[in-house]
Amino acid sequence: MHPVSPEREAREVPLFLQIREILAQRIGSGTIGIGGRLPSERELAAELGTARMTVREALRMLEGEGLIYRAERRGYFVSPARLRYDPTRHVNVMRLIPSQGHVAEGIYLGRQLTRATGSLALMFGCQEGAPLILERSVAVMNGRRIEYGEHFLLEEAIPGYLDFPYESPLTQTLERRHGIRTKMIGFRTRPTNLFGIPTEALEVRAGSPGLYITRIKQHGGRVIEVDREYWLSDALEIVVGQFPNPHEA
Amino acid sequence: MHPVSPEREAREVPLFLQIREILAQRIGSGTIGIGGRLPSERELAAELGTARMTVREALRMLEGEGLIYRAERRGYFVSPARLRYDPTRHVNVMRLIPSQGHVAEGIYLGRQLTRATGSLALMFGCQEGAPLILERSVAVMNGRRIEYGEHFLLEEAIPGYLDFPYESPLTQTLERRHGIRTKMIGFRTRPTNLFGIPTEALEVRAGSPGLYITRIKQHGGRVIEVDREYWLSDALEIVVGQFPNPHEA
DNA sequence: GAGTGGTCTAGACCACCAA
DNA sequence: TGGTGGTCTAGACCACTCC
Secondary structure, eight states: OBOOOOOOOOOOOOHHHHHHHHHHHHHHTTSSOTTOBOOOHHHHHHHHTSOHHHHHHHHHHHHHHTSEEEETTTEEEEOOOOEEEOTTSOOOHHHHHHHTTOOEEEEEEEEEEEEOOHHHHHHHTOOTTOEEEEEEEEEEETTEEEEEEEEEEEGGGSTTGGGSOOOSSHHHHHHHHHOOOOEEEEEEEEEEEOOSHHHHHHTOOTTOEEEEEEEEEEETTEEEEEEEEEEEGGGEEEEEESOOOTTTO | OBOOOOOOOOOOOOHHHHHHHHHHHHHHTTSSOTTOBOOOHHHHHHHHTSOHHHHHHHHHHHHHHTSEEEETTTEEEEOOOOEEEOTTSOOOHHHHHHHTTOOEEEEEEEEEEEEOOHHHHHHHTOOTTOEEEEEEEEEEETTEEEEEEEEEEEGGGSTTGGGSOOOSSHHHHHHHHHOOOOEEEEEEEEEEEOOSHHHHHHTOOTTOEEEEEEEEEEETTEEEEEEEEEEEGGGEEEEEESOOOTTTO
């Protein structure tokens, strides 16, 4: 190990960070409450005597921190407390949201037939090209779309699945209808910027900060379901194991 | 559940996304290899016949996806494969890096005495104001600073700790020197934009995308260590449980 | 139709890095 | 010392939302 590294010179704080600070304080102090709308970019620029792009940089900062979110072309709003989400547990998103005091709504985007390729085949541990069923959906919390999900099912492992329409939640449906009780065996997650299909489904700007989660579910010794979830970054935090909840204390 | 939502109109793809695509292809095809440097913002702008800010937007996109990273005022570089990190296991970062074929280096930033307040007191389950020891460090992978860590220790639970200098790795030191074998009981993580102390320690621009991780460690039925880690977003992915490794397949 | 964010331009000056 | 990214300005036009 090295000894202490040299301290950096103190520099003047950039303007956009000063603006970030001003806005963060207005939010923290409750001047703008949860769900409240911030002034428009142009209003803030005029008020603070700066250019619009500088204000945007500050807003982008707060968005990346999860303090605020954008509603496309409608404005910036203060984010509610993050959903606490444990991907190792088998809780359905549509049940998680109301369990933490929010209003949940689901949007079903339809079913597709596809085939296992690349990393999907690897995760299923099946042949390349094996038939898969894909169910797509969006989770809505308090009227805001926060998660786009793709659920891949190994067709040959769930005979008769295609004879029925989609029913939420998927896990319960598999158990009740097909006698299959899946078990979560692992997940993987990384931050990313969203674009393409997820941003279209979530109705947000391409480039919005997000969290990508992959989950693997097993039954009878083999993988029968792989989920890919794209969350808006400010909407959740991942909590695994024993962790005190600051909102209960 | 709602029926299928109406498809959005196809829109013209914004210029910065087209540029993102061009650069992503150059990276994916190996035209610019791992660790390779991208042309400068001005060069790209000239080559593509656009303004510098538009190029920056594309580069910011790729940075948020983790495909590239910035070295402050030195340029943009192609990111290596993400470190696979399981926070539920008790692997020290300085051992994790070499175990995945990279060169690790540690920078020790020193020790401070502090007190448990707010969420720290909550996580320790101790009185507000209880004395804590704070050890600060930075992890370097292949010459790049990728993680800034704060390790809080409950002073009264580790008698004599202050009589010795810091020794890495902390977990092994606690066991060998004090007979304390800690146990990871939970972690929490969320994406965020870094600024302040973490960005200074990591020598990156304020606003760089990052991942914040808190870990709690127990011994003898009580929490004795809380870690706060700030990772550069592109440097890792979190993998918990059984998950096939695409690099081994 | 007024207002919003989304995109884009064409500059500027600065601090910092490498040579 | 020349080139880099970091910051900032002052506009522009557009698609879209809400009224």
